[in-house]
Amino acid sequence: MAERLSNREGIKGMANPTRYGMLRVAYWLQRLSGLGLLAYLIGHIYETSTILNGKAAWDNMLSLTETPGGHIVLVIVIGMCVFHTGNGIRVMISEGGKGIGRPGQPEYPYKAVSLSSKQRLCIWVSIALAALAMMYGAGVLFGN
Amino acid sequence: MATVEVPKEEKDAHAASAPQQSEPKTITLRIARINPSEQHEPKFEEFKIPVQKWTTVLEAILFVKQNLDHSVAVRYSCRQASCGSCGMKINGKPRLACYTKISELDSPVITVEPMNNFPIIRDLAVDFKQMFATHKRMKPFVINEESEVKPGTKEFVQKPEDLEKFLQFSYCIKCGLCNSACPTMSTDKSFIGPQGLAQAYRYTADNRDKGKNERLKIVDESHGIWRCHFAGSCSYVCPKGVDPAMAIQLLRGYLLGFGK
Ligand code: HEM
Ligand code: SF4
Ligand code: FES
Numbered sequence: 001m002a003e004r005l006s007n008r009e010g011i012k013g014m015a016n017p018t019r020y021g022m023l024r025v026a027y028w029l030q031r032l033s034g035l036g037l038l039a040y041l042i043g044h045i046y047e048t049s050t051i052l053n054g055k056a057a058w059d060n061m062l063s064l065t066e067t068p069g070g071h072i073v074l075v076i077v078i079g080m081c082v083f084h085t086g087n088g089i090r091v092m093i094s095e096g097g098k099g100i101g102r103p104g105q106p107e108y109p110y111k112a113v114s115l116s117s118k119q120r121l122c123i124w125v126s127i128a129l130a131a132l133a134m135m136y137g138a139g140v141l142f143g144n
Numbered sequence: 145m146a147t148v149e150v151p152k153e154e155k156d157a158h159a160a161s162a163p164q165q166s167e168p169k170t171i172t173l174r175i176a177r178i179n180p181s182e183q184h185e186p187k188f189e190e191f192k193i194p195v196q197k198w199t200t201v202l203e204a205i206l207f208v209k210q211n212l213d214h215s216v217a218v219r220y221s222c223r224q225a226s227c228g229s230c231g232m233k234i235n236g237k238p239r240l241a242c243y244t245k246i247s248e249l250d251s252p253v254i255t256v257e258p259m260n261n262f263p264i265i266r267d268l269a270v271d272f273k274q275m276f277a278t279h280k281r282m283k284p285f286v287i288n289e290e291s292e293v294k295p296g297t298k299e300f301v302q303k304p305e306d307l308e309k310f311l312q313f314s315y316c317i318k319c320g321l322c323n324s325a326c327p328t329m330s331t332d333k334s335f336i337g338p339q340g341l342a343q344a345y346r347y348t349a350d351n352r353d354k355g356k357n358e359r360l361k362i363v364d365e366s367h368g369i370w371r372c373h374f375a376g377s378c379s380y381v382c383p384k385g386v387d388p389a390m391a392i393q394l395l396r397g398y399l400l401g402f403g404k
Contacts, residue, residue, distance in 0.1 A: 005180045009260040009330035019237055020325055023376030027327065094374055097397020106312045106385025114390035115376050
């Protein structure tokens, strides 16, 4: 109840990417893709561990990924991987204080320099690379 | 230098049929009413308000207080984006009520609520105790043994480029909009927050100041600077161009050894 009175937005507010521009969208995508990749990594370890139960179990598991559903999951993983890496590099550089502009004299309408077109471009490039990789991956997976 | 363009008078045919600019429009103002000692959820009350092109959200709220319901609790003082009192959630985003024109919201319904991530006092007024205490904890003053001007000493000389390193961060009016928009703030009640972190940078970047190590130690804690994920929402809502997100990343640059 104390938290309710403190009027904190909570996880719902944190996970709402719609209100504060492109950097907030990137923050949300980075979280989502990070958690998605973590889930995939755990699943992947489980999947590959089936080889310990012999070839039959392994083949059985492998056939799961060779369904259309399995292919879609893999295509999404490819997208998450590429976006998370690209945007992650932008975030690492920026969080070291590089590439975020220099302080100066703010003038009306006080647009923040750190939310510059350079930052937004990097985010869009990460999204575009992810989309290209997903298309290529889908081509390979669904092509044969 | 910035130039101000005076709009040409519109004299086209449709201007004649358009309503006179001075004729007020009516909008619906929805005000969240809550008294935390009695209820947990706000109730919304609706008021019809006549507005002009230049009417601000604060003026609309004051119209309600003067003419319709004087019991609405709202905090304000300067009415010109200088005192930092009137922050509230306006149509879903934290903004200064005195600095937000109804016309720029482009909506016939305006909803005002208390800002998130601050305890509610009543209705639209929120409690800044924690933010002010955190601000104080950042040592918001120049730390320098020789700051006293005594006979035989001179004031510090600062070049314009020295000033530019911190000037924009000193424009903070402590309105709390940044803390209200911050995604970390919305789940972590102990986070220093963009307001405090930006002020820690403001003094650290001041070449008269010698308190860098003290302040870096204060922000380098588990609910400190590392909880910032550069979502940029603070800078997106800041009404004074402080750009707290930039200050935080530059401060982190010091800690990582990239800054000077
Ligand atoms: C080249 C590869 C990678 C790079 C450059 C990278 C970069 C980053 C960065 C910079 C962050 C922090 C973002 C922030 O401050 O909000 C992050 C968060 C995260 N990453 Fe990665 N990452 C990579 C690979 C991975 C992989 C393979 C996984 C999963 C197994 C992963 C899972 C996560 C998770 C769970 C988070 C936390 C998300 C959050 O708290 O917002 N990352 N990554
Ligand atoms: S940094 Fe900007 S938004 Fe935050 S308290 Fe200061 S003036 Fe308000
Ligand atoms: S009344 Fe002072 S900032 Fe709005």
